[in-house]
Amino acid sequence: MEGLNRKRGKSVKEDMKEKIALIEAALYVAGRPLDLKTLGRIIGSRSKRKTLELARMLMEEYKRRGSSLEILELEDQRFVLQLKSDYASKVRRLAVRPLLTxxxxxxxxxxxxxxxxxxxxxxxxxxxxxxxxxxxxxxxxxxxxxxxxxxxxxxxxxxxxxxxxxxxxxxxxxxxxxxxxxxxxxxxxxxx
Missing domain, CATH: 1.10.10.10 (Winged helix-like DNA-binding domain superfamily/Winged helix DNA-binding domain)
Structure with missing residues (x-):
């Protein structure tokens, strides 16, 4: 894999950044928790261990940012991108409409x-x-x-x-x- 990335002109670090960005994009677009198998398909990896490692790196990156968004790892190793609860009550009225009354x-x-x-x-x-x-x-x-x-x-x-x-x-x-x-x-x- 490393050799293949270098042939395309990407370093291992650039490849890792791209995969983390793909995980972030997938979580954003899905709007729901995604499992490791799904995330692995998105980044082109069969290794659950590698996918888990990258998803956790993204989660830590969000923690460091201190933004209004967070990535959570659920108990069954699914990941979700969501608004932190501290901010939800303040912006709730901007949502198009609630799912349910x-x-x-x-x-x-x-x-x-x-x-x-x-x-x-x-x-x-x-x-x-x-x-x-x-x-x-x-x-x-x-x-x-x-x-x-x-x-x-x-x-x-x-x-x-x-x-x-x-x-x-x-x-x-x-x-x-x-x-x-x-x-x-x-x-x-x-x-x-």
């Missing part, structure tokens, strides 16, 4: 926390208006439904996990959701 968002949170959960349980907890929420969440590919006899079992999709930067593992996801809710409760108490 409050009602469907609460229904989604209930499903994510309790999954797999029957639609009957969701309706009992959230009210009959949740039928519309569930339909909307399925259409948006945030929730999937599995029919078991007369029951409908709801669970979140991989797209949901990717969109919100959560693990694909339901047990890990539940812990992440609990941490998020605790932070939100603390922020609400302190008036932020």
């Amino acid at each position: 409050n009602g469907p968002l609460r229904t989604l949170a209930y499903i994510a926390y309790r999954q797999p959960v029957s639609q009957k349980q969701v309706i009992a907890a959230r009210g009959t208006h949740a039928y519309k929420h569930v339909k909307q969440l399925i259409e948006m590919d945030l929730v999937e439904v599995e029919k078991r006899g007369r029951n409908k079992i709801l669970r979140t999709t991989e797209y949901f996990a990717d969109y919100f930067g959560l693990s694909h593992n339901p047990a890990v996801m539940k812990r992440q959701i609990i941490r998020i809710l605790n932070r939100m409760a603390e922020a609400k108490k302190s008036g932020k």
